[in-house]
Amino acid sequence: MEHTPTIRSKIETELKQRGYTFSSFSKISGINRGTFSAMLNSNPPKPISVRQMDLITKALRYPEDWLYESYIDECFYEGKGHWKRIKPFLLRCVELERKDCIQKVLLRLTEDLFYVSTIFELAEELFKGGKEKESVPFYECVIENEKYRHSERLAISQYKRFKAFTMSDLEKSLELVLEFIPYRNLLPEHYQLEAIHKITNIYFYLHKWDEVENYGHELKELAYVIYTNQQIRKEKRKATTWLHAERNLVFYYGYGFLSVSTALQKKGYIKEARAELEGYADLSWFKGLDSEGEADVEQFRVWAKANSYTLDLLLGKKDILPAYITFLENHPEEISSGLVTILETANRYDFDVDSIIDKYSEQIKRLQESDDVKQLTYYYSYMYQLAIYHYRRGRIIEGQKDTLNYLSLSEQRNWFKPPVAIELFKIICNKTRPILRDWSFC
Template sequence: MRLQEPLQRSLRSEIEKIQKQYGYTLSKLSALSGINHGHLSDILRGNRAMTIRQLDALATAFEQPPGWLYELYPDECFAKERVSRPRVIPYLIRCAEIGRQDCIQPIVSKLLDEQKNVDILFSVGERLFEAGKSKESIPFYQLVIENEKDSHSERFSLSQYRLFRATLGANAEDNWKAVIRFEPYRNRLPENYQLDGLLQLANVSFVLQRWSDMEKYADELRLLASKVYEHEWRKRKNAKTCEPLKTERHLVVYYGQGFLLKGAALQMQGLYGEAKKYVQGYADLDWFELLDNTGRMEVEKFKTWAKANMYTYDLLMGDTQVLPE
């Protein structure tokens, strides 16, 4: 890699400058940063690209704050105008984590010169979301949605789902906007994400007191959970070893919640007799074939809720005889 002109600031010239200020030998700097001596030598001579972790390690060695020299790092992400995924993705993640928006925008502009690089932005969003940094992931999912040409692609639908999850908060109006934005794409998701999407939509509708919407999502959740259960049960029965469908919650949760939420929506509309009919759907789920320890614990929760809700519906219908019990 060719070094830039001496009068121009570059990543390596700045590191060399501060190395001289501290009086560190290469061996000393290697020991302090934890970077292999040979690798460090190649990096500083421009014969090896630097990872963002290595730059962070050097920042620690020189007692510099997080994000030190990040504005000079983009050259490491591109070689002869070709992007390096192993370097650009961790770099964008770190910039998002520490709030270096000034470093993100130039990289994004360059990436979006080629449509295929939308996948890099999606990968950054996914890694941030999965690490629990949902707010930091929002701009990357928005970029995918704005720049993905195929609105029926899985990447586009997943970005809509992640954006929905990441933007839910305490503000009712904002939550309703999130529902409106996500709803058209709920059935385009893979089934494991559909289950959770419908559960979240029903729960948000409950908070917003939109009972007919809540009923609709509960109905869809119940039907989908039943379909997925049948498929998973047959798959498990016919194969000794098979990968179960990966879902955020145990499958029995989605099945039971489809009935519970339907009953709750009917209750809130004063339809207590109708609501009682759905209690039987989650009162005893011991028959569920795909239960592990987590699933059995969920089944016990549903039993408790079913008993409490049945008493509630009886009382609301004027049956005070259940009060002693």
């Protein structure tokens, strides 16, 4: 069996090879001579702290993590975990991205499930400190080892892992959503609101409109129950603990209506969509609004106006198009979604919007470079509608180019491709086969 050098044997070998004494090495490392001697010669030896390990490594001019593999045993001296050494070591491993060492330490720690709560506390510390992605291995450790399957700690760990995951890979995000959803009602209310909001968004980006509708209803109902309870307690002059969610309560309430209305619109229920739109068009009745809440109310008013134009266009009211363009010019943040609506309407009712496409073509092209999932969603939807638009107007080659561009960018971004996009590609290929007979992928 091959002998694995210990942290002390590695240090002693280096000192001997370089001709250092305890006294001379103490001067270059900044570690007291007596302390250094006690680390190597005492019986039992004095434990080495993470700071001391780093000072030794720096003095010997090795990479910062040179001794990290060996230090794991120092964390479990005599087979027992020593949190005063483990925590600083894990934090340094996070800084140096030594995920392998983190996993080895966590594996040994969870041989005793007593440490699950301690690992959770460290995950929370990292998350609150802005290290959301770095906290994920610790939350996953809690998820794997929490023995109470209905615990709030487990639900929070599921939520924080889901929340921390990048939205650039929507297929992976969907996996996490499906795993997290059963735990959402175990969360504290301030987490529940943001959790349902994010679930709704994932399904929106994936064009799963039934789910968007369902979770939109859930979001607005939860927000209203919390709001009502707060007002009742306030009227009875009882102490009220105001919700400390990521956003104002009015935002979640309005967003629920917005989500349901959008889902109904996408499913073709225009009348029902307009009824839901009225639910968020004017939220000024909400009591206790601060400046942020008032800004949310105004934002929903703008969204309601934009979506009212959308619904009118989808009913074939072409005459409102000039007013809609003026609205978009005054609210440039709505241009991306507005152009998708205009193209969809043009395809449905067969009217010419070439001048609008030309006017905004460069602005739309810039969206494909965005890292914002929402803007990318609009870009993909726009390219899908644009391909149909070109095809219906007899511009076969342009339609196929748009579809190929859509699919190519989807692949590059590891984007979940809605089945309609693949079907569109097949339709165009079949229709253009006589023209493009040498294109083998058709």
